[in-house]
Amino acid sequence: MAGCTNFFLSVFDYKTEKYVIAKNKKVGVLFRLFQLGVLAYIIGWVFLTKKGYQEKDDSIQSSVITKLKGVALTNTTDGGLHLWGAEDYVIPSQGESVFFIITNFIETPNQRLDYCAESIKVPDGHCREDSDCTEGETVIAGHGIKSGRCVKSTGTCEIYGWCPVEKHHKQHEVLLEKAENFTVYIKNFIRFPKFQFSKSNVLDTNNDTYLKRCMYHDTHNPYCPIFRLGDLVNWTGHSFQDMAAKASGGAVGVLIQWNCDLDKDYSKCNPVYSFTRLDVNSNNSVTSGYNFRYARYFKDTAGLTYRTLYKVYGIRVDIMVTGEGVFICDMILLYMMEKSTFYREKKFECAKYDSLRCRRNKDIERKMPHKERAPKRKATWKGKFTELSTEKSTALN
Numbered sequence: 392m393a394g395c396t397n398f399f400l401s402v403f404d405y406k407t408e409k410y411v412i413a414k415n416k417k418v419g420v421l422f423r424l425f426q427l428g429v430l431a432y433i434i435g436w437v438f439l440t441k442k443g444y445q446e447k448d449d450s451i452q453s454s455v456i457t458k459l460k461g462v463a464l465t466n467t468t469d470g471g472l473h474l475w476g477a478e479d480y481v482i483p484s485q486g487e488s489v490f491f492i493i494t495n496f497i498e499t500p501n502q503r504l505d506y507c508a509e510s511i512k513v514p515d516g517h518c519r520e521d522s523d524c525t526e527g528e529t530v531i532a533g534h535g536i537k538s539g540r541c542v543k544s545t546g547t548c549e550i551y552g553w554c555p556v557e558k559h560h561k562q563h564e565v566l567l568e569k570a571e572n573f574t575v576y577i578k579n580f581i582r583f584p585k586f587q588f589s590k591s592n593v594l595d596t597n598n599d600t601y602l603k604r605c606m607y608h609d610t611h612n613p614y615c616p617i618f619r620l621g622d623l624v625n626w627t628g629h630s631f632q633d634m635a636a637k638a639s640g641g642a643v644g645v646l647i648q649w650n651c652d653l654d655k656d657y658s659k660c661n662p663v664y665s666f667t668r669l670d671v672n673s674n675n676s677v678t679s680g681y682n683f684r685y686a687r688y689f690k691d692t693a694g695l696t697y698r699t700l701y702k703v704y705g706i707r708v709d710i711m712v713t714g715e716g717v718f719i720c721d722m723i724l725l726y727m728m729e730k731s732t733f734y735r736e737k738k739f740e741c742a743k744y745d746s747l748r749c750r751r752n753k754d755i756e757r758k759m760p761h762k763e764r765a766p767k768r769k770a771t772w773k774g775k776f777t778e779l780s781t782e783k784s785t786a787l788n
């Protein structure tokens with residue numbers, strides 16, 4: 392019973408806080424220093440350095456389209472004269488963000504399905520007598536199916552396949568040396584989905600001749616999206632002729648970076664290009680370079696198929712896009728719409744502690760009872776702000 396009475400009595404107790412003021416300079420200075428430290432951290436680091444007041448969007452959406460231009464003429468003993476256009480030397484030719492440019496090739500023309508000797512370069516094709524070449528077996532990493540005979544003159548098995556087999560010789564001169572002057576047009580569209588912001592790397596101009604004439608240069612012409620292939624390799628710190636001839640090709644990365652402060656003007660959001668060679672570790676001639684094979688098929692007058700085999704060497708270009716956009720105004724807008732409780736709290740705070748100012752506001756409003764309180768509603772975030780603050784004062788009446 393007694394506990395119950397105590398409880399009832401304590402319910403009607405009034406509690407208040409008591410402050411102890413330490414008249415000690417050391418403690419006082421230390422306390423102020425601590426406060427200053429926190430303040431400096433918030434203002435200096437969070438706001439000024441990290442731009443904590445800005446909303447960030449690093450989920451950049453991007454699309455890259457490429458187009459190459461230029462022609463090269465080659466003259467080989469096997470194939471004769473051949474004119475190479477972009478449709479021949481760019482693989483794939485659809486204009487993708489990763490593409491390969493042929494700078495050199497080994498051509499094996501007039502291959503027909505027939506019997507011939509396997510290449511001496513294939514270890515599994517070597518033989519001393521017919522019994523080494525089991526009929527019907529395929530040559531491992533070779534060019535055809537063993538016929539069961541050993542060709543004494545070459546020391547290799549006879550095969551059924553595309554004959555004659557490819558000649559293995561290393562090409563030392565660059566056949567498409569004019570490729571240095573080919574141009575690459577890179578069209579890049581980006582979007583920051585959070586801010587509904589889109590832009591392209593092509594300079595916004597009505598001048599038709601601009602894109603036909605301009606050539607990218609990091610200081611003289613940074614907003615022209617057309618690059619000379621030789622420069623592209625040069626900016627990676629390598630020479631085009633070395634890469635094409637000595638290393639038999641390579642891989643070049645083009646990085647497009649969009650770091651945009653969207654509080655600034657639309658024209659201030661521009662890409663920055665950087666160039667790197669991606670296969671730098673391949674000093675070793677066995678692993679260096681980049682090549683693959685493809686064939687073109689034809690029919691002769693008798694309707695029989697023959698083909699020309701190409702082993703092509705070249706430069707692979709990888710275009711990568713990264714970036715982030717930051718924006719302050721949008722954060723305020725999001726904050727207002729999503730956190731309406733924030734405003735309710737503010738209102739409450741005003742009624743409880745800042746009663747003096749609230750009363751004064753009320754007095755002013757009472758003096759002008761017919762004043763139209765709702766402001767003109769604007770679509771901007773500023774409009775939203777005034778709207779909300781009017782609601783606040785209305786709720787207090």
Ligand SMILES: *[C@@H]1O[C@H](CO)[C@@H](O)[C@H](O)[C@H]1NC(C)=O
Pocket residue numbers: 466467468472
């Ligand atoms: C191509 O090469 C052959 C011999 O190698 C030569 O006779 C011919 O004139 C050359 N053609 C051109 C257009 O250079």
Ligand SMILES: *[C@@H]1O[C@H](CO)[C@@H](O)[C@H](O)[C@H]1NC(C)=O
Pocket residue numbers: 568569570571572
């Ligand atoms: C590329 O073009 C420049 C200027 O037009 C020319 O001087 C140079 O010889 C060309 N390079 C090749 C490999 O043809």
Ligand SMILES: *[C@@H]1O[C@H](CO)[C@@H](O)[C@H](O)[C@H]1NC(C)=O
Pocket residue numbers: 598599600601604605
């Ligand atoms: C268009 O661009 C070209 C090359 O940049 C320049 O020479 C020409 O004066 C420009 N024309 C106009 C109308 O601005």
Ligand SMILES: *[C@@H]1O[C@H](CO)[C@@H](O)[C@H](O)[C@H]1NC(C)=O
Pocket residue numbers: 625626628629630631
């Ligand atoms: C790149 O080009 C500049 C100017 O033409 C030249 O001086 C430099 O040697 C080149 N760099 C390489 C690696 O070829």
Ligand SMILES: *[C@@H]1O[C@H](CO)[C@@H](O)[C@H](O)[C@H]1NC(C)=O
Pocket residue numbers: 671672674
């Ligand atoms: C590649 O070889 C050159 C000299 O031939 C040498 O200077 C360079 O350090 C080598 N690079 C690597 C990654 O081994």
